[in-house]
Amino acid sequence: EIVMTQSPATLSVSPGERATLSCRASQSVSSNLAWYQQKPGQAPRLLIYGASTRATGIPARFSGSGSGTEFTLTISSLQSEDFAVYYCQQYNNWPPSHTFGQGTKLEIK
């Protein structure tokens, strides 16, 4: 089973600054990596898929990078609406599995 580990657990950043979130896979997932944003009381929202492709309607300040086992989500200039919990997820092709990381809470500094 592939284990996804996110760091840090909590990240405190000021509005307007850059945030960098990390995700590590216990074995290679190629580029089969997605990032989600979740706000309280809401379903997760897909931000990034294929490790670096923004989903429809996602602002350009969100970017993803990495492949294999190391991945990064960068938010270039934090807006007030970006403070939320972020999850990475691998979607391995075979056998199909979809493991989530434990999440990173992005909070206002």
Added chain:
Amino acid sequence: QLQLQESGPGLVKPSETLSLTCTVSGGSISSSSYYWGWIRQPPGKGLEWIGSIYYSGSTYYNPSLKSRVTISVDTSKNQFSLKLSSVTAADTAVYYCANGTAMVTWGQGTLVTVSS
């Protein structure tokens, strides 16, 4: 625009079977490009993938839940369903249905509490 909606009992007794349905609108559940999945989130905790079903009917489950999970599709109703047997309090969670391998569209989620 694809929309998903979960439905089912909000309270299930310990040792019983949790049953939920996800109704798909705005698209066909038989589309060859879609996986349909279930994900859950215990209160205050992270997301856990439960399992997925492909349009062909092939199913894939989280190994930690595999012995208790069944996911099925009813193409005539454009729905897919989750059954989780022998539930305990640890199965109390918000249950989401979603589509895709990277999960593009999610239902709003439904809270299921396991309690006597």
